[in-house]
Amino acid sequence: GAGVSQTPSNKVTEKGKYVELRCDPISGHTALYWYRQSLGQGPEFLIYFQGTGAADDSGLPNDRFFAVRPEGSVSTLKIQRTERGDSAVYLCASSLTLGEQYFGPGTRLTVT
């Protein structure tokens, strides 16, 4: 079946602009996660949804970052007033059970 998909695959934006990154999880997966992977690093947790609600947003770096999952399926990560330090690959994952997460290909965000 289809895996986790993310759009766009690449996004270039100017400093100060607003961006939205989309994630389509595997059908039926109730849990959805966002991670950020900077160059040369492992993924870092941002936020986790169980159904429609954000169960844990402790990894969001500041209030410029926000994520929604209004119908319990597709999720959007929103970044306001982007900064050059936000440049990274943003990974989305989904899972049906505790622990086993399936990752999408990521969105590479470049802030110029």
Add this chain to the structure above:
Amino acid sequence: AQSVTQPDIHITVSEGASLELRCNYSYGATPYLFWYVQSPGQGLQLLLKYFSGDTLVQGIKGFEAEFKRSQSSFNLRKPSVHWSDAAEYFCAVGARNDYKLSFGAGTTVTVRA
């Protein structure tokens, strides 16, 4: 909070030779442990996982890993490496009462002919 250390940033191995990637974790209880592989331009693919039971776990692509509680380690091994194994490998740890994973910084594997 849990954390993961992958001591080797880069490993070069000859095709057909054995491979071992090190992973040490810090966590107060028995964790969930994972190895993921990331090829260029690809997402993370789960190689194997340890939740409980037998401490030697088998994964896909001929990989295995051994959980050693006394050493807080979960090293990944493959007896004979193929050129297609060239990729970046990440060890991750999860708490049993939490969904988020903590990843190591990764080990890049280069396979030479």
